[in-house]
Amino acid sequence: xxxxxxxxxxxxxxxxxxxxxxxxxxxxxxxxxxxxxxxxxxxxxxxxxxxxxxxxxxxxxxxxxxxxxxxxxxxxxxxxxxxxxxxxxxxxxxxxxxxxxxxxxxxxxxxxxxxxxxxxxxxxxxxxxxxxxxxxxxxxxxxxxxxxxxxxxxxxxxxxxxxxxxxxxxxxxxxxxxxxxxxxxxxxxxxxxxxxxxxxxxxxxxxxxxxxxxxxxxxxxxxxxxxxxxxxxxxxxxxxxxxxxxxxxxxxxxxxxxxxxxxxxxxxxxxxxxxxxxxxxxxxxxxxxxxxxxxxxxxxxxxxxxxxxxxxxxxxxxxxxxxxxxxxxxxxxxxxxxxxxxxxxxxxxxxxxxxxxxxxxxxxxxxxxxxxxxxxxxxxxxxxxxxxxxxxxxxxxxxxxxxxxxxxxxxxxxxxxxxxxxxxxxxxxxxxxxxxxxxxxxxxxxxxxxxxxxxxxxxxxxxxxxxxxxxxxx
Numbered sequence: 001x002x003x004x005x006x007x008x009x010x011x012x013x014x015x016x017x018x019x020x021x022x023x024x025x026x027x028x029x030x031x032x033x034x035x036x037x038x039x040x041x042x043x044x045x046x047x048x049x050x051x052x053x054x055x056x057x058x059x060x061x062x063x064x065x066x067x068x069x070x071x072x073x074x075x076x077x078x079x080x081x082x083x084x085x086x087x088x089x090x091x092x093x094x095x096x097x098x099x100x101x102x103x104x105x106x107x108x109x110x111x112x113x114x115x116x117x118x119x120x121x122x123x124x125x126x127x128x129x130x131x132x133x134x135x136x137x138x139x140x141x142x143x144x145x146x147x148x149x150x151x152x153x154x155x156x157x158x159x160x161x162x163x164x165x166x167x168x169x170x171x172x173x174x175x176x177x178x179x180x181x182x183x184x185x186x187x188x189x190x191x192x193x194x195x196x197x198x199x200x201x202x203x204x205x206x207x208x209x210x211x212x213x214x215x216x217x218x219x220x221x222x223x224x225x226x227x228x229x230x231x232x233x234x235x236x237x238x239x240x241x242x243x244x245x246x247x248x249x250x251x252x253x254x255x256x257x258x259x260x261x262x263x264x265x266x267x268x269x270x271x272x273x274x275x276x277x278x279x280x281x282x283x284x285x286x287x288x289x290x291x292x293x294x295x296x297x298x299x300x301x302x303x304x305x306x307x308x309x310x311x312x313x314x315x316x317x318x319x320x321x322x323x324x325x326x327x328x329x330x331x332x333x334x335x336x337x338x339x340x341x342x343x344x345x346x347x348x349x350x351x352x353x354x355x356x357x358x359x360x361x362x363x364x365x366x367x368x369x370x371x372x373x374x375x376x377x378x379x380x381x382x383x384x385x386x387x388x389x390x391x392x393x394x395x396x397x398x399x400x401x402x403x404x405x406x407x408x409x410x411x412x413x414x415x416x417x418x419x420x421x422x423x424x425x426x427x428x429x430x431x432x433x434x435x436x437x438x439x440x441x442x443x444x445x446x447x448x449x450x451x452x453x454x455x456x457x458x459x460x461x462x463x464x465x466x467x468x469x470x471x472x473x474x
Contacts, residue, residue: 029385122266154263276389357420
């Protein structure tokens with residue numbers, strides 16, 4: 001063995017800090033990007049925004065509803081409880097009352113109560129009613145205990161026997177005591193509150209309605225035959241309750257008018273907000289994707305500090321100046337990439353913008369990557385948590401990509417288009433003779449789309465469409 005010196009040339013990819021930052025910014029949503037920029041602004045005195053961040057960019061809910069309308073229309077024209085650690089005083093403590101504020105508003109202004117209504121929780125709503133009930137303090141505390149045990153839908157999530165076991169023995173609370181308290185609670189608004197099952201919930205609501213033959217039949221059904229009704233086994237159901245087809249239809253309509261989740265209206269809805277990065281409009285007959293200017297952070301170098309740095313070589317701020325320049329360049333490059341990818345998607349899916357989901361064509365990330373000369377992973381980052389506002393709604397860029405199914409003509413149909421067709425066919429079917437998955441597959445085959453019955457079943461389930469036996473009406 002002997003030691004020798006050898007020269008060797010090789011290539012490797014070095015991820016510089018600037019490249020790492022560019023990749024990271026590309027995968028952030030616009031909201032996350034603004035949070036990241038705010039952090040930079042706090043840490044780097046050489047970076048500043050060109051203008052005040054208000055007004056903010058147009059914000060949409062994830063469902064596509066505009067929460068803050070853009071200055072221009074899209075067509076281009078203006079515009080649960082824990083009882084284990086509680087002390088006895090917690091169970092039999094003083095009950096709080098409810099009072100109303102004095103109303104000094106003008107007649108045309110919304111009242112305080114109107115403003116607060118949307119923010120009232122289920123427990124607040126029930127607590128206000130409890131405060132008006134002529135109950136002993138012990139009974140009031142037991143009802144309050146049951147209120148705390150309700151889930152977001154208004155159901156009693158634990159059995160009375162379990163609640164009794166959780167209470168300290170020195171309180172001497174028995175099952176009968178909680179049953180009485182539950183009767184009080186079940187007389188509160190909204191009707192059906194405090195139920196322990198869907199059957200009891202619907203029965204409580206029917207019990208509040210005026211007596212009639214239809215109501216009595218509906219009550220009999222929800223108490224004893226709700227499973228048969230849910231399975232739409234109308235033949236056995238009519239035989240079990242001894243009624244005619246018309247009587248069953250009326251009772252079914254009454255039951256459908258009830259609310260199986262009475263507490264849900266008081267549960268805070270979790271709304272996810274998105275900012276449209278791109279706005280799609282039809283301009284001179286062509287669909288174009290343009291960046292949402294108000295969603296783009298407007299950054300610049302603080303000129304005062306930059307001028308000072310010119311005469312101070314080796315200053316500690318020099319590195320921060322370079323970091324600020326990198327950030328500005330990477331943010332600009334991020335949005336330019338989003339715009340290029342968005343326009344490529346619009347060009348490929350222009351029939352979607354003209355005719356809707358049924359005209360969606362198959363599209364893969366690789367197709368866009370090859371067209372733009374970018375890596376497939378870059379397209380994946382660009383299309384994740386980036387949104388496009390269109391005349392048909394707000395869509396994540398990933399929405400426009402999907403698998404394909406072969407057609408008889410040798411072409412391909414998008415899975416999105418097939419789902420849209422299935423939805424249309426089910427929506428137009430005869431309720432007395434709904435289409436089976438095999439029939440849906442046959443109809444699609446007649447239109448040149450070769451799809452198996454099990455594939456239709458998969459798409460139907462993805463659309464939350466019940467199977468044929470559950471879609472059959474009387």
